[in-house]
Amino acid sequence: MMSAQTLLVVGIAFAGVFGLIIGSFLNVVAYRVPAGISLMRRSQCPACDAPVRPWQNVPVLSWLALRGRCARCGEPIPVRYPLLELGTGALFALVTWWWTVAAHPAAAAPAFALPASLADGWLSITTADSWTAPPAGLGSGLLAGLWFAATGLVLTVIDLSTRRLPRSIVRTALVAVTALLALSCLLGTDWWALVRAVLGMLLLYLFYAVLWLAKPGGMGGGDVRLAALIGLLLGWFGWWPLLVGGFAAFVLGGVYGICLILFGRATRRTAVPFGPWMIAGAALGAVFGTAIGNGYLSLFGMA
Numbered sequence: 286m287m288s289a290q291t292l293l294v295v296g297i298a299f300a301g302v303f304g305l306i307i308g309s310f311l312n313v314v315a316y317r318v319p320a321g322i323s324l325m326r327r328s329q330c331p332a333c334d335a336p337v338r339p340w341q342n343v344p345v346l347s348w349l350a351l352r353g354r355c356a357r358c359g360e361p362i363p364v365r366y367p368l369l370e371l372g373t374g375a376l377f378a379l380v381t382w383w384w385t386v387a388a389h390p391a392a393a394a395p396a397f398a399l400p401a402s403l404a405d406g407w408l409s410i411t412t413a414d415s416w417t418a419p420p421a422g423l424g425s426g427l428l429a430g431l432w433f434a435a436t437g438l439v440l441t442v443i444d445l446s447t448r449r450l451p452r453s454i455v456r457t458a459l460v461a462v463t464a465l466l467a468l469s470c471l472l473g474t475d476w477w478a479l480v481r482a483v484l485g486m487l488l489l490y491l492f493y494a495v496l497w498l499a500k501p502g503g504m505g506g507g508d509v510r511l512a513a514l515i516g517l518l519l520g521w522f523g524w525w526p527l528l529v530g531g532f533a534a535f536v537l538g539g540v541y542g543i544c545l546i547l548f549g550r551a552t553r554r555t556a557v558p559f560g561p562w563m564i565a566g567a568a569l570g571a572v573f574g575t576a577i578g579n580g581y582l583s584l585f586g587m588a
C-alpha cells in the first residue's frame with residue numbers, strides 16, 4: 286500500500302504525462318478548428334499530405350527525433366507544437382497539485398479557499414501525515430479544472446494567431462465543466478458551490494454582454510461566450526475569485542494595451558486580443574482571489 290504522499294506524487298506525475306498527450310491533441314484543435322477541418326480525420330503533414338505515423342505522434346519526443354521537420358518533405362514543424370505539449374503537461378501537473386494539495390486542506394471550510402500561502406501547500410506534499418485522503422468529489426472537480434486549463438491554453442493559441450475564439454470549443458467546455466462540477470456535487474461537494482458557479486456564469490456573461498452592447502467592436506462575441514465559462518469556474522471557487530478574476534482581465538489587458546501604445550506598437554484603435562487576458566485573469570482569480578479579497582477587506586478592518 287502506497288503512502289498518501291507517494292500516491293500524490295504518482296498522481297501529479299501521471300497528470301503531467303496525461304497533459305503531454307492532451308497537448309498533442311490541442312495542437313490538432315488549434316490548427317483544425319479555425320480552419321474548419323474535421324477533428325476526426327487522420328493527421329497528415331500540411332505541406333506534403335504524408336500521414337503522421339504512430340511513432341511520429343509521441344509528444345515532444347517525436348519532434349526531437351524528427352529534428353523539427355516532416356520525415357518525407359523536410360518542411361519545418363513549428364516549435365510551437367512541442368512547446369504546447371510541454372506547456373500542457375506542466376500546467377496539468379501544476380493544476381493537479383494545486384487542486385489536491387493547496388486548495389484541498391480547506392475543503393472542509395468554504396469550498397476550496399486557498400491556504401495562507403502556496404508554500405504551505407508544497408510543505409504538505411513533502412510531509413506525509415499532513416495530507417489526508419481527499420473528499421470523494423475532488424477528482425471530478427479536478428477534471429473540470431483540467432478541462433478549463435486545456436481550453437484556456439488552446440483558446441490563447443487560437444486567439445493570438447487568428448483573433449478568434451471558436452464557439453464550438455467554448456460551448457463544449459461549458460457543457461463538460463458544468464457536468465463535471467455537478468458530478469462532484471453528487472459525490473459529496475457542497476451543492477452551494479454549483480449554485481454559485483451557475484450564478485457566476487450568468488453574472489459575468491451579462492456583464493460582458495452589456496459591455497459588448499454598449500461599445501460594439503470593442504469586444505468580440507467570442508469574449509462574451511468565454512466570460513460565461515470563466516464565470517462558471519470562478520463562481521465554483523467563490524465570490525472573491527469571481528470578482529478578482531473578472532476584474533483582473535481588464536487590469537492585465539489595459540496594462541498590456543498601454544505598453545503597446547507607449548512602445549509605438551499600437552494606437553488606441555488597434556484591436557488587441559482580449560481572450561488571453563481573460564484567461565490569465567481567471568487563473569489569477571482562482572488561485573489568489575480569496576487571499577486578495579480578504580487582504581482588501583482587512584485594509585478597512587473588516588476581516
Ligand SMILES: [Zn+2]
Nearest residue numbers: 330333355358
Ligand atoms: Zn511533409
